[in-house]
Amino acid sequence: MTDQLTTDLAEGIGRSRSTDYLNMKGMLSDDEIGLLVKVRDFGESELLPIVNDYWERGEFPFEAIPKLRELRIVGDTMQGYGITPMSAVGQGLVSYELNRIDGSIGTFMGVHVGLAMQSIYILGSEEQRQRWLPDMAELQKIxxxxxxxxxxxxxxxxxxxxxxxxxxxxxxxxxxxxxxxxxxxxxxxxxxxxxxxxxxxxxxxxxxxxxxxxxxxxxxxxxxxxxxxxxxxxxxxxxxxxxxxxxxGFPDVAKVLMGTRNMVAWASTGHAVAAYEIALTYSQRRSQFGKPIATKQVIQSQLVEMLGDVTAMQLYCIRLGQLLDQGEVTDTMAALAKYFCSVKARHVCRMARDVLGGNGITLDFHVMRHMCDMEALVTYEGTAEIQSLLVGREITGKGAFA
Ligand SMILES: Cc1cc2nc3c(=O)[nH]c(=O)nc-3n(C[C@H](O)[C@H](O)[C@H](O)COP(=O)(O)OP(=O)(O)OC[C@H]3O[C@@H](n4cnc5c(N)ncnc54)[C@H](O)[C@@H]3O)c2cc1C
CATH class of the missing domain: 2.40.110.10 (Butyryl-CoA Dehydrogenase, subunit A, domain 2)
Structure with missing residues (x-):
């Protein structure tokens, strides 16, 4: 394949196809849809063009911080202190859309908002919240x-x-x-x-x-x-x-972790939907044996498996967000969602990478970046095994940690 053909194949490949097979949007408020569209547009126009280069160099894209500031998406379910109010579903959608473009940007925000700010919000006094949160909400302090x-x-x-x-x-x-x-x-x-x-x-x-x-x-x-x-x-x-x-005591730390496990479920879903959409687009553009590979039964079967997983993950996340908004989420509900979505997303990214053949391992086509990034998501905020042990203890009444 010539360089020009590779460029044509890769053209616009990270752009969203709005995969929403069971009409997730129908469960969102107008504000939440507005937030999703805003972050998606920003991600595709401002982040997608720069992320591969920064990823390859292993450097943080500080140029993105002022743009993220303007976007007003430092929210989560916290109230006051200059924080943008949004529902748990809304915050989940922010994470979904950022990670759909790039996991490092998604993780940067997840750590800053979901871990650092939420720790101060949940564990701090009123005076302590006032001291740090307004600057953090403005991304003036990270x-x-x-x-x-x-x-x-x-x-x-x-x-x-x-x-x-x-x-x-x-x-x-x-x-x-x-x-x-x-x-x-x-x-x-x-x-x-x-x-x-x-x-x-x-x-x-x-x-x-x-x-x-x-x-x-x-x-x-x-x-x-x-x-x-x-x-x-x-x-x-x-x-x-x-x-x-x-x-x-440690149970107070766990209050912070419950919210962030929910966010990792959303983030994983963002990675998976990106990988699925890239595989779908690629399969329609790439021809072998005289026809697009999308015409092959095996490729269609892989795409359908990916779509099924992505759709299940979307439903998990929306429901979890709704329960969080109603104050009805338990630790193990968040653990199950983190477990399911992160493990499935890793699998979806790997299938997508197969569909892309050799091009699947290059940064140009993004899938490999998503696949590598998913490895960290499966591990952080508690590994898949630990989430499984948390849920296993809940459903059997028997702890199996030690
Ligand atoms: C990219 C990245 C970012 C991170 N960011 C942060 C951060 O911002 N702040 C922070 O504090 N931490 C952070 N972490 C740490 C992360 O939370 C830990 O890596 C994670 O909890 C796993 O701990 P560990 O790496 O020490 O693995 P270990 O605990 O050593 O686990 C090794 C293996 O043993 C398994 N295992 C452990 N115990 C059991 C058991 N009882 N039964 C069965 N299997 C078991 C694990 O599932 C895993 O497969 C980050 C990690 C990564 C990779």
Whole structure:
């Protein structure tokens, strides 16, 4: 195949085909449809043209931040503090559309809004919310969330970082691994164990605090634009008013994680729908044995399997969002959605990559980027196995973690 033919095949291939086989849109409010269209247009015009290059270089596209600011999509279900009000379904649609274009941008926003801002919103006092959230809502200050440690990922409940009260201050020591944005962001919500009562507490560390250092994790082949960090906390001394007052144990941390698992379900669905649509378009353009490959029964069967999975994921997400808006979501409902959507999305991306043959492994056709990025989504916010153990315990009454 010549370069020109490759270019023609790839032309506009990441653009949305509005896959919505069971009329998901019919379940959305006018505001939610407006939000979806706004983010989709933005993603296709502003992000799609730049993401492959940044992904390849492994650099974060700082040029996107002012544009994201203008879009007014820092929302989630939080109220006030300059935050754009939106339903849980609306916030899910934002994640769906951002990840449909690129997982690194979606994850950047997920960490900033769903993890860092929500931690301050859920676990902070009114004064603490006022102090940090307005700047974060404007993307003037960017946040990170530091729970995982080198020796404690799935069992982060056993985290070893310590916080020791010293008069009006706390002294924090320990190491964290993986927090996204943490290499360059402004505020980092750090979880550490109080040496007095052994409970997990939350602290807002600022990037210039003496004793805080964050080193970029290199060699990542997934979410390459996200700057994940290895963090060292070496006698980081912060005033007591930077301890988030409503975090008094690990169950409080879990309140934050429930919302973000919902967001990973939406994000996975965005990746899957992108991969399916690219495979469909490609199959109609690419001819072999004298006809488009879309005319082959095996290819159609793969496309239908992908569509079935994508449609199920869309329905999962919409229903989960509705239940969140009604305050009726449980931890395990969010865990099941995260499990189902992330595992299915990984499978859909792999099938799509097969449909594209050799072109499937190039960045030009986007599918491989989605497939690589899905590997991180299956793992973060609790691996697929851990979600399965959470739901398994719920339905059998038997814990199988240890
Ligand atoms: C790209 C990326 C971004 C991330 N961002 C953040 C972030 O912003 N903030 C943050 O705090 N953390 C972050 N994380 C960390 C993430 O949440 C952890 O990687 C995840 O929880 C898994 O922990 P682990 O990597 O230590 O794997 P491990 O816990 O070591 O697990 C290894 C394997 O063992 C399995 N396993 C573990 N326990 C059991 C069990 N009881 N039964 C059966 N199988 C088990 C796991 O499912 C997995 O397959 C990020 C990770 C990645 C990869």
């Amino acid at each position: 946040g990170a969330f530091a729970l995982t440690e080198p020796d404690h990922g799935s069992d982060s409940v056993a985290l070893e970082a310590t916080a020791t009260r010293d008069g009006d201050h706390w002294v924090i020591n320990g190491r964290k691994r993986w927090p996204g944005n943490a290499v360059w962001c402004d505020v980092i919500v750090v979880f550490a164990r109080d040496t007095a009562d052994q409970q997990v507490k939350a602290f807002v560390v600022e990037k210039d605090d003496p004793g805080y250092s964050a080193t970029k994790i290199g060699g990542k082949v997934s979410l390459r634009m996200v700057q994940n960090a290895d963090i060292v906390l070496d006698d980081v001394r912060i005033p007591d008013d930077r301890r988030l007052v409503n975090c008094n």
